[in-house]
Amino acid sequence: xxxxxxxxxxxxxxxxYRQRAHSNPLADHTLSYPSRPQDMDxxxxxxxxxxxxxxxxxxxxxxxxxxxxxxxxxxxVALAERFPQxxxxxxxxxxxxxxxxxxxxxxxxxxxxxxxxxxxxxxxxAMKHLPHFFRRAQLSKLFLLFPDPxxxxxxxxxxxxxxxxxxxxxxxxxxxxxxxTVTDVPxxxxxxxxxxxxxxxxxxxxxxxxxxxxxxxxxxxxxxxxQRARRAGRAPNSAVFRRRPDPPAAAP
Amino acid sequence: xxxxFVYDCSSAEKQPLGEKGQDGKGTDKGSDDILxxxxxxxxxxxxxxxxxxxxxxxxxxxxxxxxxxxxxNRRCTSLVITAAEDKIFVADKSGDVYSYSITxxxxxxxxELGHVxxxxxxxxxxxxxxxxxxxxxxxxxxxxxxxxxxxxxxxxGHREFVSKILVIPNCPDLLLSASGDSxxxxxxxxxxxxxxxxxxxxxxxxxxxxxxxxxxxxRITYCCQGGYVAILCDSIPTVYIFQLDATARQLVYKEQxxxxxxxxxxxxxxxxxxxxxxxxxxxxxxxxRACDGQWKAVTDDKGLQKMSKYIxxxxxxxxxxxxxxxxxxxxxxASFDNMDEYLQRKEERxxxxxxxxxxxxxxxxxxxxxxxxxxxxxx
Ligand SMILES: C[S@@+](CC[C@H](N)C(=O)[O-])C[C@H]1O[C@@H](n2cnc3c(N)ncnc32)[C@H](O)[C@@H]1O
Numbered sequence: 001x002x003x004x005x006x007x008x009x010x011x012x013x014x015x016x017y018r019q020r021a022h023s024n025p026l027a028d029h030t031l032s033y034p035s036r037p038q039d040m041d042x043x044x045x046x047x048x049x050x051x052x053x054x055x056x057x058x059x060x061x062x063x064x065x066x067x068x069x070x071x072x073x074x075x076x077v078a079l080a081e082r083f084p085q086x087x088x089x090x091x092x093x094x095x096x097x098x099x100x101x102x103x104x105x106x107x108x109x110x111x112x113x114x115x116x117x118x119x120x121x122x123x124x125x126a127m128k129h130l131p132h133f134f135r136r137a138q139l140s141k142l143f144l145l146f147p148d149p150x151x152x153x154x155x156x157x158x159x160x161x162x163x164x165x166x167x168x169x170x171x172x173x174x175x176x177x178x179x180x181t182v183t184d185v186p187x188x189x190x191x192x193x194x195x196x197x198x199x200x201x202x203x204x205x206x207x208x209x210x211x212x213x214x215x216x217x218x219x220x221x222x223x224x225x226x227q228r229a230r231r232a233g234r235a236p237n238s239a240v241f242r243r244r245p246d247p248p249a250a251a252p
Numbered sequence: 253x254x255x256x257f258v259y260d261c262s263s264a265e266k267q268p269l270g271e272k273g274q275d276g277k278g279t280d281k282g283s284d285d286i287l288x289x290x291x292x293x294x295x296x297x298x299x300x301x302x303x304x305x306x307x308x309x310x311x312x313x314x315x316x317x318x319x320x321x322x323x324x325n326r327r328c329t330s331l332v333i334t335a336a337e338d339k340i341f342v343a344d345k346s347g348d349v350y351s352y353s354i355t356x357x358x359x360x361x362x363x364e365l366g367h368v369x370x371x372x373x374x375x376x377x378x379x380x381x382x383x384x385x386x387x388x389x390x391x392x393x394x395x396x397x398x399x400x401x402x403x404x405x406x407x408x409g410h411r412e413f414v415s416k417i418l419v420i421p422n423c424p425d426l427l428l429s430a431s432g433d434s435x436x437x438x439x440x441x442x443x444x445x446x447x448x449x450x451x452x453x454x455x456x457x458x459x460x461x462x463x464x465x466x467x468x469x470x471r472i473t474y475c476c477q478g479g480y481v482a483i484l485c486d487s488i489p490t491v492y493i494f495q496l497d498a499t500a501r502q503l504v505y506k507e508q509x510x511x512x513x514x515x516x517x518x519x520x521x522x523x524x525x526x527x528x529x530x531x532x533x534x535x536x537x538x539x540x541r542a543c544d545g546q547w548k549a550v551t552d553d554k555g556l557q558k559m560s561k562y563i564x565x566x567x568x569x570x571x572x573x574x575x576x577x578x579x580x581x582x583x584x585x586a587s588f589d590n591m592d593e594y595l596q597r598k599e600e601r602x603x604x605x606x607x608x609x610x611x612x613x614x615x616x617x618x619x620x621x622x623x624x625x626x627x628x629x630x631x
Contacts, residue, residue, distance in 0.1 A: 025368075035390070036408040127368050128389055131406040136444075157346075157368075163401075164347065164366035171403040200401050247399040249381070 012103035048117035073101035098123035146225035170201035257316035320357035386414035405444035430469030475520035
């Protein structure tokens with residue numbers, strides 16, 4: 001899109017990107033997503049990591065971090081600063097919000113050439129599209145920051161944490177990979193603790209390692225939703241879960 | 253044994269009204285229509301599920317008998333019995349697969365795995381090690397039967413719902429799938445690698461009545477003897493026959509059998525006889541036999557005559573399905589979105605801004621800059 005590119009230099013204005021708080025993750029949206037992971041054009045999202053003059057035979061860069069429901073992109077910006085060599089992608093279901101975050105990253109790249117090239121946002125439905133984008137055991141970190149709580153019982157199936165989704169997170173994460181969760185909704189925190197706790201592919205990070213986890217202190221306040229919670233005086237609850245080894249004979 | 257076994261679902265036990273299902277939801281009244289059924293690989297067991305959410309298990313030897321009537325949570329779309337004949341796996345409309353014990357025929361179901369969209373088919377590898385599930389999005393998921401939370405692979409590539417899957421019994425690493433995208437595909441399913449894709453529109457296209465005719469496979473049947481694959485497509489009165497070239501891992505189109513009526517179901521016998529059930533009271537059942545690589549209708553078969561008469565005498569059972577609507581048409585994605593409109597408006601806005609910027613080029617831009625900064629989301 002021509003104009004979207006030209007817009008690059010200016011930081012986006014949020015008022016042009018507002019959208020209803022919830023989008024039904026089980027509905028059919030007109031999203032474009034690759035049919036298979038090998039069909040995804042990652043070079044278009046991370047051009048600086050796909051130089052045209054790369055030596056033949058060098059393995060193409062691969063996304064390792066995924067921010068599920070990245071919203072306005074606060075975590076991605078922080079990841080760009082802390083892990084400038086690791087590709088991180090945010091998945092956001094709401095089109096306008098994803099468009100904002102893309103514009104935000106474009107503006108940051110334009111303002112500081114050479115930086116922010118490792119983060120990108122795509123509009124996608126994480127509940128349906130993870131295996132379209134990622135291969136088995138491709139990821140090392142997955143972030144679920146302030147996911148929508150969907151309080152009503154009938155809407156629990158919209159929650160981003162469920163037995164079905166945990167099997168998919170287990171599929172895209174490599175053994176030893178980590179899932180970070182933060183929420184200001186105690187009920188949802190309990191729900192996530194319970195589901196990850198009951199799932200055979202995950203275990204809570206042991207306390208000693210949790211204490212040493214460098215990202216943990218950052219996560220509650222790094223995103224827009226985290227700041228909103230803090231302003232409203234709602235305490236964040238964080239947790240980290242580790243992908244356990246595969247059961248025998250699961251790896252092909 | 254000459255006599256036929258008849259079991260009338262309408263007289264079978266029903267779930268008491270108002271009783272809560274396993275998921276705590278009230279039950280809604282259904283019909284006695286059978287939604288899915290399957291034999292065990294040896295043929296010793298047969299199970300069916302119906303619109304009343306019953307799961308009924310039969311033993312077929314030494315003679316047919318009903319073993320148990322159980323209740324499932326949701327309406328089921330497909331079921332499969334293990335080669336070990338110890339379990340039934342039942343796939344349902346909410347995307348879940350439950351297992352039901354055969355050795356404990358009254359036991360409740362156990363949730364084994366779930367998709368976020370409805371399931372259309374479930375299959376097992378010949379050795380029961382892998383369970384494969386096909387959903388209304390484009391996915392085929394391969395999981396370990398003993399640890400179904402562990403996903404071994406996804407077979408990705410279909411562009412619409414996956415209507416049917418079949419692990420080739422005598423090529424145990426190969427999976428055949430069919431989809432609303434009018435393709436048949438062969439997969440090395442443990443790695444998820446697609447090894448062959450067959451566009452049905454190019455093979456079956458010339459006969460199509462409409463230019464945008466979809467070939468949504470509603471039935472697949474396979475015959476180990478010769479590696480023949482026969483398919484039936486939704487609302488098309490034709491059976492298409494292919495042959496599997498196991499070495500080249502390809503499907504080779506062989507021929508088609510035109511029907512005078514809509515096909516309802518097809519099944520190969522072990523030695524290659526092909527049964528066709530069609531929507532016609534006068535000739536509900538057809539039998540085709542391969543001779544010199546050509547499929548010819550057989551009319552003087554005793555079994556055919558007996559079964560045809562039986563179906564005709566009980567036509568009331570089938571009548572309700574005559575002229576039934578397509579089962580698949582509502583599964584195509586009727587997408588909704590306001591993104592296009594939004595992007596168009598955004599493009600217009602950007603053009604306007606650009607113009608404004610050009611107009612203001614010489615004016616002081618300090619004010620504007622400050623404003624943008626204020627609106628940039630804080631970190
Ligand atoms: C409460 S916001 C939190 C956003 C961000 N993580 C933060 O902390 O500021 C939840 C976000 O998840 C997005 N979301 C919900 N379901 C999603 C899905 N299935 N796939 C992708 N994004 C989703 C919503 O659109 C929303 O922007």
